[in-house]
Amino acid sequence: MQTFEGQTALITGGARGIGFAVARQLAEQGAHIAIGDLDVDQMKIAKGQLETYGAKALCVSLDVSSSQQCDAAVEAASAFGGGKLDILVHSAGIGLERAFLDTSDEEWARMMDVDLSGAFYCCRAAGRKMKSAGYGRIVTIASTAGVAGGTGRAAYGSAKSGVIMLTRVLAVELATYGVTVNALAPGAIETDLVAKMHSETTRLVYRRAIPADRYGTPEEVAAAAVFLCSPAAAYVNGHVLAVDGGFLAAGVLHKE
Numbered sequence: 587m588q589t590f591e592g593q594t595a596l597i598t599g600g601a602r603g604i605g606f607a608v609a610r611q612l613a614e615q616g617a618h619i620a621i622g623d624l625d626v627d628q629m630k631i632a633k634g635q636l637e638t639y640g641a642k643a644l645c646v647s648l649d650v651s652s653s654q655q656c657d658a659a660v661e662a663a664s665a666f667g668g669g670k671l672d673i674l675v676h677s678a679g680i681g682l683e684r685a686f687l688d689t690s691d692e693e694w695a696r697m698m699d700v701d702l703s704g705a706f707y708c709c710r711a712a713g714r715k716m717k718s719a720g721y722g723r724i725v726t727i728a729s730t731a732g733v734a735g736g737t738g739r740a741a742y743g744s745a746k747s748g749v750i751m752l753t754r755v756l757a758v759e760l761a762t763y764g765v766t767v768n769a770l771a772p773g774a775i776e777t778d779l780v781a782k783m784h785s786e787t788t789r790l791v792y793r794r795a796i797p798a799d800r801y802g803t804p805e806e807v808a809a810a811a812v813f814l815c816s817p818a819a820a821y822v823n824g825h826v827l828a829v830d831g832g833f834l835a836a837g838v839l840h841k842e
């Protein structure tokens with residue numbers, strides 16, 4: 587029997603990048619997948635790819651900055667799962683590299699709406715469903731930028747730091763319902779988001795600070811998410827797992 591047979595997962599931001607890698611790995615291990623994403627065209631392509639693994643897949647058009655749309659996406663995913671939702675991986679998010687003094691009100695507000703409020707709305711809707719079922723796994727995708735104070739990450743890092751605290755409080759409040767809530771803190775991962783956000787200088791600075799001396803892959807982040815989503819991870823709760831090639835652990839770091 588496959589690990590996730592009979593289970594249904596909602597993956598926000600699942601059309602591409604880290605979210606899609608999670609969707610694919612869960613599908614390979616037997617889960618049915620609902621993807622919630624803004625990008626409807628890319629979502630359809632992702633759905634087709636998931637179906638090649640024998641998974642049932644559903645696309646839900648979703649803007650996570652809307653509380654109503656998050657509630658509706660969880661309802662749709664749960665109906666697709668025969669009335670239950672076992673897993674939420676909340677990967678939808680946007681990035682911003684902007685010096686603190688140059689960050690506009692609009693950029694700050696957008697980052698909070700999408701990256702922090704989006705996590706709150708999706709986790710709340712999923713948590714309510716999971717509470718009534720007495721089982722659930724929630725994984726939020728935070729960032730090393732929510733742990734360490736990187737240059738240009740006043741808005742992004744503050745939102746991701748909020749996601750980490752949200753994760754911890756939910757872990758405490760939902761534990762009694764059989765629901766675990768954990769966060770991943772990816773470092774630099776090769777995705778479309780990073781292609782837009784990281785200049786050549788940023789890439790150079792990152793490489794110097796990463797003991798593994800390379801960017802990570804979406805698949806490497808997904809493997810960690812899949813563990814946290816599994817029934818076997820029942821006693822892992824409120825944890826923030828860095829998937830960062832050693833970035834957060836490093837102090838003195840000699841490199842050629």
Ligand SMILES: NC(=O)c1ccc[n+]([C@@H]2O[C@H](COP(=O)([O-])OP(=O)(O)OC[C@H]3O[C@@H](n4cnc5c(N)ncnc54)[C@H](O)[C@@H]3O)[C@@H](O)[C@H]2O)c1
Pocket residue numbers: 598599600601602603604605622623624625628648649650651677678679680681700727728729730771772773774775776777778779780
């Ligand atoms: N790539 C990295 O290096 C990295 C590092 C740390 C954390 N993260 C986080 O991981 C998550 C996924 O990042 P990624 O690199 O896969 O990004 P990506 O840009 O490749 O994919 C993000 C997906 O989210 C969707 N999305 C964006 N805004 C949305 C909204 N308002 N509602 C619904 N969907 C929306 C996009 O359409 C896209 O499909 C994000 O939360 C990001 O902050 C990424």
